[in-house]
Amino acid sequence: MNLGLTGRRALITGGSKGIGFATAKVFAAEGADLCLVARDAVGLADAADSLRTLSTTSVSTLTADLSQASERERVWEAFPDVDILVNNAGSIPFGSIDQVDDQAWQQGWDLKVHGYVDLTRRYLGTMRARQQGVIVNVIGASGERLLDSYAAGSTGNTALMAFTRIAGSKSPSFGVRVVGVNPGLVASERVDHLAAGDEAGDQAPTPGFRIPFGRLATPEEIAASVVFLSSDLSSYTSGTILTVDGGVTYQSDSALGASPN
Template sequence: MDLGLQGKRAFVSASSTGLGKACALSLAREGAEVWLNGRDEERLVRTADEIQNAVGRRPHTVVGDIDAAEGRAAALAACPAPDILVCNSGGPKPGRMDQWDEAVWNEAVTAKMVSPILLIQSVVGGMRARGSGRIIVITSAMVKTPQLAMALSTGPRAGLTAFCKALAREVAADGVTVNCLLPEKIDTDRLERMTRSLARLRQIDEVAARAEMASTVPAGRFGRPEEVGDACAFLCSSRAGYITGQNLQLDGGAYAGLV
């Protein structure tokens, strides 16, 4: 299936590792011109090398913290008119209410809600004027299944999801789609850290902790990063022009709700 992504300009934030990297690779494989972003220049170069080796074309790299105004400015200077914007960021650590003072909440809301909204605001006008565009926001399954320990992620990302839903209705007639990906238990470095934390908490080895976590997924396994990347590429494609304002769960069937 031709996804119609050949030559499309795609900026993917926080894409030197994890799910952002997976999305960048899937988009590059479909012929998109990709801009990678991250704070660690050495890691960005390694990721650019990997993608070049995989697809035969080297992605651009933009060093900068996308949560800061300077980082967003650098991104927009490098890729001022993207056809595709993928907003990604790492999840906050689990915690307890007594650990979250005003400064912690301000940081979480800025990073997980305000920053991606500002980035979207910067490019969506151009997409509307050109008559096409794709915005993908990677949030979390916790948006639909909140857990208090993950409130620093759930709260701001729920606000971001509400913004995306409202925006999707506003820009649909201009050929711009806005969709969210809600991953859960994807086999990334973050999952490895969570596995180690569970092993310490339960005083079991990491193999047993990994098996225990996987047992909660109806599919019986963790998701693969490339599955998230390929879902992103499809939603960015010309084939998905009638899909907008949606929250796509990538969780192996773990969500028990109806809607």
């Protein structure tokens, strides 16, 4: 499907794996040039090499820890003129209110909540000057289905949902769209670690918990939604958050457990 993205430039944070890498692949297939940011230099280089074998579009990379304000400024200075920003980098610890200590809570929010807010504000300014641009915040369905077992994540995601709606309600006045995507459980390394109980303090979903369609979502399914919302085919969409969780959010009898997004 031609989404009209050829020649546009997309910045994707957390772009070396999972939803971020899958999103980069879909953008590349649509002819968009890529700017990828991640903390893992080796993983980022591998992702870029893989993308270059799949497409002739430009792939630029920058290793950065987006939990740090100075690093977010460095990203903005390196890639000031992107057409699309996808905020995707985030890892908030799993656990109830009494399980997540102050340091872990702060570190999770510094990366995802403050990281998204800061980069959105920075790029809103540059996009406003051009009267054009799209920002997509990949948030998480736990912001809708509030979970004691994912207290820091649910609270942070709810804040990001409100922020996205506020920003997206105003941005059309200067030609910019801000939207969000709320994934449910997605097949990824993080979910594998949770299921194995590898993260300290985590209470992973128990084996046999019920999930829609009998499987987890794939990163590619979330990526398709992100890229479509970034395109002109969704040009009248702003301040909207698309939930992609197979309907779990509204299943009152679900035994799903928490989304780690």
